[in-house]
Amino acid sequence: MTARKRRKGRITGPTLVLSGLGLVLLVLIIVFFTGGGGEKVKHFIEANVPASPETPGGRPATKTVTLFFSAEDDDLLHKETREILAGPTEADEAERALAELVRGSEEGLLSPLPPQTRVRQVFIAKDGLATVDLSRDIAEGFSYGSTSELAAVYAVVDTLVYNFRSVKKVVLTIEGAERETLGGHIDLTRAFLPDYGLVAK
Numbered sequence: 001m002t003a004r005k006r007r008k009g010r011i012t013g014p015t016l017v018l019s020g021l022g023l024v025l026l027v028l029i030i031v032f033f034t035g036g037g038g039e040k041v042k043h044f045i046e047a048n049v050p051a052s053p054e055t056p057g058g059r060p061a062t063k064t065v066t067l068f069f070s071a072e073d074d075d076l077l078h079k080e081t082r083e084i085l086a087g088p089t090e091a092d093e094a095e096r097a098l099a100e101l102v103r104g105s106e107e108g109l110l111s112p113l114p115p116q117t118r119v120r121q122v123f124i125a126k127d128g129l130a131t132v133d134l135s136r137d138i139a140e141g142f143s144y145g146s147t148s149e150l151a152a153v154y155a156v157v158d159t160l161v162y163n164f165r166s167v168k169k170v171v172l173t174i175e176g177a178e179r180e181t182l183g184g185h186i187d188l189t190r191a192f193l194p195d196y197g198l199v200a201k
Contacts, residue, residue: 061086065097065163068155068199069109075147076200077155078109090164094122094130101159112151114142120175122160128168129191130160136175144183153186154198161194169193 063086068077084096098119104111118135125131144152157170169191173179179188 063093065093065100066159067097067101067105068158068162069101069105070112070148070151070155071109071200074200075151077112077151077158077198078200080105080107080109082106090166091122091124094124094132094160094164094167095119097159097163098122098132098156101155112148112155114138124164124166128166130164130167130170131173132156132160132170133173133176139174139179139182142183144185146185149181149183149185150198152182153188153192154195157192158194158196158199162196 062083064081065084067080067082069080070076071078082097082100084093084100086093102111102113102115102117102119104115114137116135116137118137120133120135121131122133123131138152153172156172160167160170171191172188181188
């Protein structure tokens, strides 16, 4: 056999390199189409889509809020703490806090809001004004005296301002529209600042 024939049958270094690269490429293609690529896509999605806040144990995160209820033996508002689901926005948390206020006390206090009242929406503006839209049930079929109407308004206002830093003042609307009063005593056409002087010490 001549030297030329021996060189013709020999596998050179560059050929080995190209063969190795081709094999690696083939393995990567197989891994991608048999599930490995799917896992990468899954991990990418999980990393870029915001998840609901959870505790380290995997349970939904909660927030402790202070609600303001009435009492039978005085005209003041009384504090009661409650756990609500946290996030994803302060407006969502505010709606849940007010829904708990309507639901009533767990310690024998009285909700100043009629039990059929629904919290339709809470919107918090950048200037700190929270607009609370309530169902007409808060005003219809319920008789307010001046004290009970004051308690209803400030239970909502104090609950929001006390618990949510972005809220500075509150305006109340009924079914998406401005209303003069709930029962003829408190002017609802203005925004309310909190009044903790109405809260029992």
